[in-house]
Amino acid sequence: MIKKRTLAVAITSAALATGAMAQDLHFPIGEGPFSWDWLEEFENLDLSGQTVTITGPWLGGEQDSIRRVLAYFEDATGANVDYSGSDSFEQQIQVDTQAGSPPNMAIFPQPGLAEDLARQDLLVPLGSDAADWVRENFSDGDGWADLGTFENSSGEEDFYGVMYRVDLKSLVWYVPDNFEDYGYEVPTSMEEMIALSDQMVADGETPWTIGLGSGAATGWPGTDWIEDLMLRLHEPEVYDGWVTNDIPFNDPRVIEAIELFGEFARNPDYVAGGPQAVATTDFRDAPQALFDIPPRAFMHRQANFIPAFFPDDVVVGEDVDFFYMPSYDGKDLGDPVLSAGTMMAITRDSNATRALMQFLQTPLAHELWMAQGEFLTVHLGANTEAYASDVLRRQGEILLGADTVRFDASDMMPAAIGAGTFWTGMVDFVGGASAQEIADDIQRSWDDL
C-alpha cells in the first residue's frame, strides 16, 4: 500500500507542477493602458509557499486568459494559484463542497447556485465593506451588490459574491454585407426592427435564426429572449417582481412577453427552418444561417460570447457586426440591457485567498483580461482603452450607457425554475403549447418548491 500511496502522491504532484508551470507575463509591466500602480501593494505581500485553488466554468481560450491574469498575482506575491475549469462546474462545486474538499475560490456562472451554497453555510462571507466597495466601484453598483448578497442557514444576510466578467445579452448579430446587398438599415427601435423583419419577409427572405438547443440546458436561449422582451414591455420593477415571484409567472404581463417571443419564434415566415427548427437547432449552430450563401437568415439575437461559435474565418466588426436590441419608441422605458456574468466567491478561507480576491477587484485585474478580448466589465475604475478591440469597447459602452441593467432572470430564479421548468417551458412553447399553459405550468412548479 505504501508503494501505491507514494505513487499517487508523485502523480498528483506532477500534475500540480504542470498546472503551476511558470508563465511568462503576457503584457510587460509598466507599458500599455494598464493601471500598473495597483500591483505595488501586492508586491509588498509575501505569500510564497501558499497555494490558492480556484475552480470555474472557463475552459479553452478563457482558461488561458484567466491564467495570464493570475500570473501577475503569482509574480507579485510568490503565491501559487491553481485554476482549473470544467464544463460540469455546477456539479463539481457541489461535490467538492459537500465532500469537504472545496477549492479556495469558486467562479459561479449563476448566482442562484452560489445562493444555494450560501444557504448551507458553504461560502465565506466577505463582509459589508466588500459590498460597499461594489456599490462605489461598479456602474449601477447597488444592483451588483444586491446580486451578491445571500442568506446563510440562520437567515442572516451577508455579502458573498463579487462579479468578475460580465456578459451583455441584448445584442442582435447581422452580416453587414447582406444588409448592404438588400439595402437594409440597422433598426433603432423595436417598431423599426419588426418593420424590417416584415420587409425581409416581403422580399422573400427569412429575418431570424433562433436555436434553443444546448444539450441538457436546452431552452435557455428562449429564456433570454423572454427576459429581453420583458424589459422592453414593462417597468424594471415588474421584472424584479417576476424574478422573486412576487409577480406570478402566469401574470398577464409575463404572458405578453412570452407571446411576443412567439411572434418571432413561432412565425414560420420569421425563422429559418420554421418553428420546428427553433427547438432542434443547437444555439451554437444557429448563427451559421447568417453566413450561408444565400443567407438563410439575417438577424440573430444572442449574447456577446456567441462569436466563439462563428466560423473560424469570420472577423467580428467586418464580416459580422451587432446592434443593440432596441427598445420600443412608443414606450417610455429608456434603453434597458440584459446582462449576465460570473461571480467570484470564497469557498475555503486563507490569507492568500483574501489577497487574491483583493487583486481581482483591482482595475488592473479587469484590464488584463479586457486586453485579451472576450471580457466586459462594469468596473468604473477600469480603463476602457484596455479593451482589445473596438467591438468590445462598443459593447462595454452599451453596458455602461444603459438606462436599466438587469441580470439574467433565469440565473437568479431557483434552479428548479431557472434551470428547469423555464427551460423546458420554452421548448414546449416553441413546440406549440400556448403561453398561458406553459406559464401556468412554470408557476405550479414554483408553488411546489
Add this chain to the structure above:
Amino acid sequence: MINAQRFSVSSGIKHLIVLAFVVLWTLPTAGLLVSSVRDADQLIVSGWWTALVATERNAAHRTGTADSQVEVDNQFRIDGEFFREDSGRTVVSWGTGGRNLDEFQAGDTWVQDDGSRLTVNEDGSYVWLSEQPFEHARGIRLFYIAAIPPRFTMANYERVLAAEGIGRAFVNSVTVTLPATFIPILIAAFAAYALSWMNFWGRSFFLAAIVGLLVVPLQMALIPVLSTYNWLGQTWVGSLGWEPRSYLGVWLAHTGFGLPLAVYLLRNYMAGLPREIMESARMDGATHFKIFITIVLPLSVPALASFAIFQFLWVWNDLLVAIVFLGQGEGRTVLTAQLRELLGSRGDNWEILTSGAFVTMIVPLLVFISMQRYFVRGMLAGSVKGG
C-alpha cells in the same frame, strides 16, 4: 429433404439477423472514423458517406478595390484569387448575388453596364478589365459554388491530442484504469478462494452479504465515500495524509464498487472446480496458499480474464466515479470527462469531437477484439458452472 430445407431457411434468417446486427454496430464506428479524418470545412457541409466525392459549397468573395488596379496596354485590370494556392478547389459556377449562383459558368465573362468585363476562371482566379480607370473604394461581392476535392487529414488528431488535452487525458485514463482493474482482481481472487474452499464460521453469511452489496446503487454511495476518504486523509487522528481527490481515491473507489461482482463471479467459478483435485492436493500436504497459487489460479484464468475485461471496460468508460473522485484540471480529467468538456467548449467543431471520440473508443475496441475469446468463455464460465 424437408428437414434440410427448413434448416437452410432458418440458418439463412439467422445469418441475415447477424449481418444486420454487424452492420448496425459497425456502421456508426466506421462513420465516426471517416468523419474524424475529414477536412473540417467538408465535414460541416456533407455527411461522411460522401467523403470520397467532391463536395460543393457556396461562398462569396469581395473583389479588390480601385487601389489594386494596374494599367496594362491601356487597359485597367484588377486581378484576384478566390482560393488559397494549392487548395485544389475549383469554381463550378458563379453569379452576382446569393440567389443566382449559377448565373455564369466558370470561364464566362460578365459584361457590366459600364463596359468593364469580369471573367472568373475555373481555378478561382478572376480578371476585371476596363477601358476607364476603376474608382470604387469598396470591391463588389461575387458569389460562387466551389467544388472542394475530398481531402483526408490527420490534423484533427494532432489537434485533439495536443491542444485539446485528449493526449493527456489518455494517459490519465490509463493511470486510472490499470490499477483499478488489477487491485479488485487480486483481492477478489483471494476472497473467492476462501469463500469456496476454506471452512470458517459465517462463510455463507459473508457470501450472502457480498451478493447483497451488488444491489447497492453506487450513485448513492459516491459522496459519503468521498467525504469519508477526505476525512481519513485530512482530519482523522493520525491523518493518512493523502490529497483530497487523488488517483489513490479513484483506485480505491473503483475497487470497492467492482469487488462484489468480482467476488461473486470468481467464487461461482472456483466453487465449480473439481473437489478431487483440492482433496488430493490437501492429502499431499499442500497449504491453502499453495493450492490457490498452483492449482486454482491457473485453472481460473478464463474467469479472471473475463472479469478483467469487464472491469477494464467499465472503468475506462466510467465518467461518474472519475469526476467525483478525481475532480477537474488537466492532470485529472480522464478521457470521458475530457470528451464531455470538449462537447461544451467545442460543441460545434465536429472534426474535434469525432476524432476525440475515436481516441476514446480505440482502447476498448482493441481490448474487445484481442480478448474476445475470453469474453465469451468467461461469461459462460461464471454463469453456467454456478455452484
